[in-house]
Amino acid sequence: MSTELILKAAAFAAHKHKDQRRKGAEASPYINHPIGVAKVIAEIGGVDDANVIAAALLHDTLEDTQTSSAELEQAFGSQVTAIVQAVTDDKTLAKHRRKELQIEHAAHLSSEAALVKIADKICNVGDMIDSPPKGWSIERRTEYIEWAMRVVGNCANANPALKAHFDALAVMALRSV
Ligand code: NDP
Ligand code: ZN
Numbered sequence: 001m002s003t004e005l006i007l008k009a010a011a012f013a014a015h016k017h018k019d020q021r022r023k024g025a026e027a028s029p030y031i032n033h034p035i036g037v038a039k040v041i042a043e044i045g046g047v048d049d050a051n052v053i054a055a056a057l058l059h060d061t062l063e064d065t066q067t068s069s070a071e072l073e074q075a076f077g078s079q080v081t082a083i084v085q086a087v088t089d090d091k092t093l094a095k096h097r098r099k100e101l102q103i104e105h106a107a108h109l110s111s112e113a114a115l116v117k118i119a120d121k122i123c124n125v126g127d128m129i130d131s132p133p134k135g136w137s138i139e140r141r142t143e144y145i146e147w148a149m150r151v152v153g154n155c156a157n158a159n160p161a162l163k164a165h166f167d168a169l170a171v172m173a174l175r176s177v
Contacts, residue, residue, distance in 0.1 A: 002050040005076070009054035010035070012075060016065040024131030033123060034059055040119040045162045052112050055083035059116050062088040079112075086113035087120065099147060106154035114155040118162045121148040125166070125173045132177075141177045145170055 013034050020030035038056035041047045054076055061067040062084055072081040086109055089098045109117055125148050128141050136144075152166050 005050045005054050005080075006038075006057070009057040009076060009080070013057045013061055016061050016067055020064065022127070022131070023133035024127055025134055026131055028131070030060075030064075033127075036123045037116065037119045040122050040165075041115055041162070044122070044165050045115060045119065045159045047115060047159065049112070051077075051079045052083065052115055055080045055087075055112070056116050056119060058084050059087050059120060063091065083110070083113050083116060086110060087116050103147070103150045103154055106151045107156075109155060111156055111158035114158045115162065118152050118155055118159070118166055121152050122162070122166050122169060124148065125169050129169075129173050129176050138177050142174065145173045145177065 014031045017030040017034070021027040022030055022033055034057045037059060038053050041052060041056050047053070058072065058076065058080065061072070062069065069081055069085060072084055086105075089102065091098075093101070106114070106117060125145055128145055132141055148166075149170050152163065152170075155163070157163050
């Protein structure tokens with residue numbers, strides 16, 4: 001595994017997300033989330049592909065920070081960039097449409113991008129239990145979990161351990177909201 005690539009991605013993402021906080025009650029530093037996604041892929045998925053781990057660390061940079069694909073391409077190469085692009089919503093679309101498209105696009109993700117997508121949903125659904133976004137009603141949290149189930153349900157089963165972990169967590173999350 002390329003330690004250098006992974007550390008470079010961690011430092012890049014930390015810098016890009018430096019002024020952002022998560023939506024949860026404790027408003028933790030945003031970078032905790034991509035680190036969590038990378039950790040889930042490595043620990044639960046048993047994945048040691050450096051490009052996938054780096055893409056997990058970078059997965060919200062295009063969507064949520066001032067980062068261009070060209071910048072990622074130059075720093076991390078085309079494979080990492082393609083994975084990040086595949087898990088990035090088109091922010092010019094309305095939120096409702098973006099949510100629908102995530103469900104549709106999930107079925108066409110590469111196996112590498114599917115790993116990042118499933119791990120992202122594991123972390124967000126986990127946060128719905130431990131640190132839900134401030135002000136979200138039970139209905140809104142339930143709606144989020146059910147939507148995440150539909151996205152993950154359409155992802156290729158590239159890693160049964162990750163999918164099984166998500167499924168168990170989603171059931172637990174629906175019981176806990
Ligand atoms: P999202 O549903 O997009 O918010 C969830 C996203 O916030 C996650 O995907 C995650 O992003 C990020 N996030 C940050 N902190 C947390 C956390 N602690 N726990 C979980 N996720 C976190 O919310 P929007 O505000 O953008 O609204 C989108 C949709 O919600 C719209 O389609 C709208 O119709 C609907 N809505 C529903 C309401 C209701 O009451 N039912 C009310 C208002 C809107 P990432 O994936 O980048 O990690
Ligand atoms: Zn994310």
